[in-house]
Amino acid sequence: MKLSGAEILLEALRLEGVEKIFGYPGGAVLDIYDRLPFTNLQHYLTRHEQGAAHAADGYARVTGKVGVCFATSGPGATNLVTGLATAQIDSVPVVAFTGNVPTFMIGNDAFQEVDTVGVTRPITKHNFLVKDVKDLADTVKKAFYIAKTGRPGVVLVDLPKDVTREIADFFEEEYKAPPQIRSYKPVLKGHPGQIKKAAKAIASAERPVLYIGGGVVSSGASDLVVKLAEVAQIPMVATLMGLTAVPGKHPQFFGMLGMHGTYAANMAVSECDLLIAIGARFDDRVTGKLSEFAKNAKVIHIDVDSAEIGKNKPVDIPIVGDAKLILEELLPEVEKQVSKNREFLVSREKWLMKIRSWADRYPLYYEPNDRVIKPQFVIEKICEVTNGDAIITTDVGQHQMWVAQYYKFRFPRQLVTSGGLGTMGFGVPAAIGAKVGRPDKIVFCVSGDGSFQMNMQEIVTAVQYSIPIKVAIINNGFLGMVRQWQGIFYNKNYSQVHMDVQPDFVKLVEAMGGVGFRVERPQDVEKVLKEAMTINDRPVVIDFVVDREEDVFPMVPPGGSLKEMILPKYGKKSLEKAV
Amino acid sequence: MEKKEYRKHVISVLVENQPGALARIIELFSSRGYNIESLNVGQTEDPTISRITMVAKGDEHTIEQIVKQLRRLIDVFKVRNLTDKKKLDRELLIVRLNVETAEKKEEVKRLVDIFGAQIVDVSQDTYTVELTGDEDQIDAFLQLIKPLGIREMARTGRVAMVRALQGDTFEDKH
Ligand SMILES: Cc1ncc(C[n+]2csc(CCOP(=O)(O)OP(=O)(O)O)c2C)c(N)n1
Numbered sequence: 001m002k003l004s005g006a007e008i009l010l011e012a013l014r015l016e017g018v019e020k021i022f023g024y025p026g027g028a029v030l031d032i033y034d035r036l037p038f039t040n041l042q043h044y045l046t047r048h049e050q051g052a053a054h055a056a057d058g059y060a061r062v063t064g065k066v067g068v069c070f071a072t073s074g075p076g077a078t079n080l081v082t083g084l085a086t087a088q089i090d091s092v093p094v095v096a097f098t099g100n101v102p103t104f105m106i107g108n109d110a111f112q113e114v115d116t117v118g119v120t121r122p123i124t125k126h127n128f129l130v131k132d133v134k135d136l137a138d139t140v141k142k143a144f145y146i147a148k149t150g151r152p153g154v155v156l157v158d159l160p161k162d163v164t165r166e167i168a169d170f171f172e173e174e175y176k177a178p179p180q181i182r183s184y185k186p187v188l189k190g191h192p193g194q195i196k197k198a199a200k201a202i203a204s205a206e207r208p209v210l211y212i213g214g215g216v217v218s219s220g221a222s223d224l225v226v227k228l229a230e231v232a233q234i235p236m237v238a239t240l241m242g243l244t245a246v247p248g249k250h251p252q253f254f255g256m257l258g259m260h261g262t263y264a265a266n267m268a269v270s271e272c273d274l275l276i277a278i279g280a281r282f283d284d285r286v287t288g289k290l291s292e293f294a295k296n297a298k299v300i301h302i303d304v305d306s307a308e309i310g311k312n313k314p315v316d317i318p319i320v321g322d323a324k325l326i327l328e329e330l331l332p333e334v335e336k337q338v339s340k341n342r343e344f345l346v347s348r349e350k351w352l353m354k355i356r357s358w359a360d361r362y363p364l365y366y367e368p369n370d371r372v373i374k375p376q377f378v379i380e381k382i383c384e385v386t387n388g389d390a391i392i393t394t395d396v397g398q399h400q401m402w403v404a405q406y407y408k409f410r411f412p413r414q415l416v417t418s419g420g421l422g423t424m425g426f427g428v429p430a431a432i433g434a435k436v437g438r439p440d441k442i443v444f445c446v447s448g449d450g451s452f453q454m455n456m457q458e459i460v461t462a463v464q465y466s467i468p469i470k471v472a473i474i475n476n477g478f479l480g481m482v483r484q485w486q487g488i489f490y491n492k493n494y495s496q497v498h499m500d501v502q503p504d505f506v507k508l509v510e511a512m513g514g515v516g517f518r519v520e521r522p523q524d525v526e527k528v529l530k531e532a533m534t535i536n537d538r539p540v541v542i543d544f545v546v547d548r549e550e551d552v553f554p555m556v557p558p559g560g561s562l563k564e565m566i567l568p569k570y571g572k573k574s575l576e577k578a579v
Numbered sequence: 580m581e582k583k584e585y586r587k588h589v590i591s592v593l594v595e596n597q598p599g600a601l602a603r604i605i606e607l608f609s610s611r612g613y614n615i616e617s618l619n620v621g622q623t624e625d626p627t628i629s630r631i632t633m634v635a636k637g638d639e640h641t642i643e644q645i646v647k648q649l650r651r652l653i654d655v656f657k658v659r660n661l662t663d664k665k666k667l668d669r670e671l672l673i674v675r676l677n678v679e680t681a682e683k684k685e686e687v688k689r690l691v692d693i694f695g696a697q698i699v700d701v702s703q704d705t706y707t708v709e710l711t712g713d714e715d716q717i718d719a720f721l722q723l724i725k726p727l728g729i730r731e732m733a734r735t736g737r738v739a740m741v742r743a744l745q746g747d748t749f750e751d752k753h
Contacts, residue, residue: 129598183656306647306651
């Protein structure tokens with residue numbers, strides 16, 4: 001079949017099973033947009049390319065499919081950068097297509113020319129510049145394959161305008177053949193000897209802890225991890241990215257670890273004798289002072305990316321491969337070991353009790369108040385009203401940490417948050433992508449007043465396509481998380497964090513075509529949330545005016561060990577510092 | 580952590596011979612603040628594959644990280660740390676020397692002879708010498724001719740290959 005480059009691209013997308021695209025047109029991609037209406041692909045016109053990238057990312061995070069976004073050359077491509085970096089660092093499969101000036105003009109500083117592959121090289125898993133239409137189909141095929149296999153990530157394909165115009169042969173059968181990339185062969189199956197070793201270590205440890213990362217969610221290994229925990233009576237803690245891998249109310253789950261982790265989770269990791277890290281990468285926000293992190297523990301590290309193993313922390317038993325495939329092999333081994341030797345379960349029981357007593361003694365806590373809204377209270381209410389069943393997207397800051405602490409998740413892929421890059425402005429467009437991917441779910445974006453203002457224009461996108469996302473702005477009139485740091489580490493020198501001048505969010509959202517509410521009293525929180533739940537054809541934004549100087553606790557000061565937590569003031573107990 | 584021993588490592592990489600591949604490798608080093616002492620790229624027997632020989636200084640942990648990060652690149656076929664392998668390890672030096680006097684000319688000829696180098700260009704008061712050898716030979720030669728007055732020099736950085744006796748040529752990527 002003879003097709004233009006643009007048509008080849010769209011055919012290839014169809015064959016990849018792509019249904020939704022987020023994008024923004026421009027001169028360099030006009031040939032593609034010209035053919036787009038003649039396909040079944042549904043395109044969402046965002047209001048900014050950053051929004052398109054985040055939406056594709058949100059879509060990918062909730063569906064497990066590859067997210068796709070389009071942008072034009074030059075400013076279109078550079079506007080994608082933050083979005084691509086955000087997805088890449090959190091290992092989200094996204095393929096981005098950018099237009100570029102015609103091949104003969106590349107390198108000439110032509111109008112709207114940017115070296116897009118150069119700019120995006122450090123923030124993608126891989127990228128391509130297609131110079132010949134004959135290579136286009138094969139490149140698209142490779143792009144999808146690379147994005148979704150091994151450690152998932154972002155692939156960018158840069159398409160000069162002449163490449164999308166020229167004609168070439170396209171054969172569907174040929175496209176369907178498996179891609180050939182001779183230098184790329186991700187390892188998926190774990191080493192059997194290492195798996196046996198791990199099973200032995202798991203059976204003989206006295207105080208093991210499962211440290212669950214985002215890789216568990218993306219490989220679909222959640223059930224297996226929970227099963228492992230149950231079979232061998234191991235307590236579980238999770239990173240921000242790993243939170244939804246485990247039911248939030250599981251009796252062996254002790255919440256998030258790290259800088260804003262629970263007391264129980266951080267102590268469990270500090271005191272364990274075996275740390276079983278699965279799909280987690282020992283980020284500094286998780287480990288605190290590295291030399292103190294799980295200091296006396298043997299470490300098992302399961303990860304699909306061998307480069308992550310031993311990167312930050314020496315590992316005793318490394319297992320490279322896909323978490324799900326490895327756990328399928330590991331579980332029966334552990335079961336064998338457990339049935340051989342049941343006495344060790346006694347020591348496990350003691351260990352679990354110890355952690356439970358930490359959790360009881362130092363729970364997550366905030367001082368209730370009936371005059372001013374506590375931000376944590378809003379999250380608890382959102383959890384209640386949505387029955388713990390909503391997909392939650394967040395922006396970045398205190399509200400994000402409160403979501404991680406107070407929303408009890410029930411199923412994998414339920415939390416969409418920028419963990420690795422911490423990108424403000426992520427929440428709203430990611431919620432759009434999430435709702436497009438999971439129209440059957442309530443999608444709630446929890447944002448801050450600062451973050452919301454970074455991509456609030458995307459509310460208009462939601463209006464245009466009748467996407468009924470719900471946004472809760474936790475409005476403290478501050479760049480809250482920065483203010484918290486200034487409060488604790490910079491002597492309350494609140495430099496440039498006041499957001500006193502703000503739009504009237506209700507009017508603003510109404511002007512954009514959505515529904516707006518403002519809530520100022522604790523007793524109205526639930527009522528308005530319930531009302532928001534009834535709106536199904538438009539975005540809703542609720543501006544929660546909250547206690548201005550509430551801080552997120554526990555908090556491990558940067559560079560401190562996980563044991564050095566600043567704890568909340570436990571009312572009368574007033575235990576300011578536990579250690 | 581293992582004890583930190585800084586030494587020179589020789590890393591050999593086989594990579595797709597296509598634009599962007601080398602840039603990715605260099606960027607991997609620069610973005611992580613690793614220093615490359617020398618870097619050499621050339622075609623292999625398969626023109627679609629290039630061999631890169633890199634010399635980088637670092638402790639074992641850092642070098643292991645570099646190797647892992649290199650393996651992760653999509654364009655990279657194979658990576659091998661040749662530091663402790665029996666290998667053929669060569670560098671090319673071209674150096675232009677001041678030889679204003681007859682004694683100097685004689686001295687250069689003598690050293691060229693001993694080292695198996697060659698004089699490849701001559702002017703009234705300069706000799707240009709070419710020498711191939713391992714790093715020690717080149718360093719030794721340079722040290723001896725330095726007092727004569729080096730006007731200009733270029734060295735390629737090392738290229739290396741495992742000796743045939745070593746059997747295997749290259750492990751697979753993972
Ligand atoms: C794009 C971007 N710029 C700056 C930051 C640094 N930063 C981290 S949290 C934060 C404050 C966020 O304020 P807000 O959205 O109001 O949320 P809050 O912390 O008050 O809940 C800032 C500025 C960031 N994470 N992302």
